[in-house]
Amino acid sequence: MPTDLTRATASALADALAAGTVSSVEVTQAHLDRIAAVDGQVHSYLHVDSEGAIAQARAVDQRRKAGESLGALAGVPIAVKDVMTTKGLPTTCGSKMLEGWIPPYDATVVTKLREAGLPILGKTNMDEFAMGSSTEHSAYGPSRNPWDLDRIPGGSGGGSSSVLASFQAPLATGTDTGGSIRQPAAVTATVGTKPTYGGVSRYGLVALASSLDQAGPCGRTVLDTALLHAVMGGHDPMDSTSIDAPVPPVVEAARAAxxxxxxxxxxxxxxxxxxxxxxxxxxxxxxxxxxxxxxxxxxxxxxxxxxxxxxxxxxxxxxxxxxxxxxxxxxxxxxxxxxxxxxxxxxxxxxxxxxxxxxxxxxxxxxxxxxxxxxxxxxxxxxxxxxxxxxxxxxxxxxxxxxxxxxxxxxxxxxxxxx
Missing domain, CATH: 3.90.1300.10 (Amidase signature (AS) domain)
Known part of the structure; x- marks a missing residue:
């Protein structure tokens, strides 16, 4: 694994955390330091929750030390697209219409992330209400492509793709209505998947087009993205369009290649x-x-x-x-x-x-x-x-x-x- 923790894949970090060679607090702090160093140029985040992320990381470390059985990605930090409601954290959807809104509840995806022990680093930039393919339509200014700061990182989820490509997070969530996970991944050399409609809960996802919207995983490798998909997916009775079936064996398929x-x-x-x-x-x-x-x-x-x-x-x-x-x-x-x-x-x-x-x-x-x-x-x-x-x-x-x-x-x- 690289000595710079921010350069490691999520799967490598998960292995190191499980082996006890590194703590979640160390991994999370390394990414917060990276955010402080580069996000002024890239503008991937709309809100960074340093205090909350470290508290979540510390809690995971304590659970691991106590011998609890933890999920595969426990302790690996993540960035969340700002279209998913997060209790106690701003959710703006990249719009002035929701500036300063603090939701009173978590989206089901966010609940699953918290239960799986992934510290949430912050909320990522996006085209306003997910309408766009460049993040130039964010009310808070565009994100930039880390490969060339004069170019777009895609959209609407350009905050999530750029956060990965600039090593400000090992994992991120996205949403895809007409390409908002896949196109940003394509233009930043990262990986993103739009799952089958109903495969990941839409509860707490601020709707754009309800018959097309779908949340999905973003990462730097196929395996990392599959591991996150396994955490995010599954039936949710709070979403009437949710598929009542297990998540397909995406991790096994990614490992087999x-x-x-x-x-x-x-x-x-x-x-x-x-x-x-x-x-x-x-x-x-x-x-x-x-x-x-x-x-x-x-x-x-x-x-x-x-x-x-x-x-x-x-x-x-x-x-x-x-x-x-x-x-x-x-x-x-x-x-x-x-x-x-x-x-x-x-x-x-x-x-x-x-x-x-x-x-x-x-x-x-x-x-x-x-x-x-x-x-x-x-x-x-x-x-x-x-x-x-x-x-x-x-x-x-x-x-x-x-x-x-x-x-x-x-x-x-x-x-x-x-x-």
Whole structure:
């Protein structure tokens, strides 16, 4: 294991902690020191809980010393995306609308992390309400790619990807509606997984598009990410969409790293033009490597994938428009009084608050979604998108009848420049 604890993988740290060669307090303090040294440049965190993290680490060390049976990742610190509620810690979703809000409860994922003994270092930056692919839409300023500080770390979970790539945490949580775990991982050379919908609880996850949102694990290696997935996943009665089944054996699969005999599908419709030079070449090299390791690669056709992006950009704004209606200046969060109005109505306060609290990208998507759901247009837009979605799902079902997995480039480009 590296002498610099922040450079070690989560699995190596877990082994060292279990062996007693290092304490959770030492590992956690090393990462807090790293945060103090570099986060001023990278801006991965919106809130750092130094005191709480050390207290949690000390508690894990005491439990280990007492001979308790602990989880595989007990004592390994983690960063949490700021879209998950954390009791006693701010949850802003990267928005001024929730600036200063301290939730009274933990998201189920956060509860699982605490129960598994992972000290929470802090909350990571994100595009406002998870709308964006660069973190440039965070109300608190963008995160930066540690490989090149002038470039984006992806989004919406650019705080979580950059925190890993800059060695400010060995693990992080993310959420993925349309790529917000996977694209940040791709542009920062880290690893991220969007689990099957319902595989990880959404309870306490501030909703963007409820039928698409899914929490998932982020790490620097496949094994680290699988270990975190095993902690985060599982059935939750607090989430009506949660799958009532055990977490698949992801850790065993990651340790085996065996693709011999696996049938891997390449989607015909995801080829062609539109890729930045080099992206497709690296993908083809990766596919060739899988073939060398014994996998069988075949081409499959998913014709309705051509309509996926248009479908997504109707379903997501529509559901976002509905979900974000609750930020009305009446119950919690920001409240702004309209200027020049002595006795404003509730509607006037709501309008002033939403104008001040939401950023431009959020407003654009709310307007689009509200239009798509409006009387006379619902069937033509949102209703039609749901029908096409069913056809896309059928394409997936047909493809999985032929192959075990589908592969494609995660994003068509590498990290672009901020601005």
């Amino acid at each position: 065996d693709v011999k005999g696996m049938r891997i599908g390449i989607v015909k419709e995801l080829g062609g033009e539109g890729y930045q030079p080099g992206v497709r070449a690296r993908f083809d090299e990766s596919v060739a490597l899988l073939e060398e390791l014994g996998a069988e690669v075949v081409e499959v056709s998913c014709p309705n994938f051509d309509y996926a992006l248009a479908t997504y950009y109707l379903i997501l704004p529509s559901e976002a428009s509905s979900n974000l209606a609750k930020f009305d200046a009446m119950r919690y969060g920001l409240r702004v009084l309209p200027e020049g109005v002595d006795d404003p109505s509730a509607e006037q306060v709501m309008a002033a608050t939403r104008d001040a609290g939401f950023g431009p990208e959020v407003k654009r998507r709310i307007i689009l979604g509200t239009y798509a759901l409006s009387s006379g247009y619902y069937d033509a837009y949102y209703g039609s998108a749901q029908k096409v979605r069913a056809l896309i799902a059928q394409d997936f079902d047909n493809a999985y009848g032929l192959v075990d997995v589908l592969v494609s480039p995660t994003a068509p480009t590498t990290a672009f420049r901020l601005g």
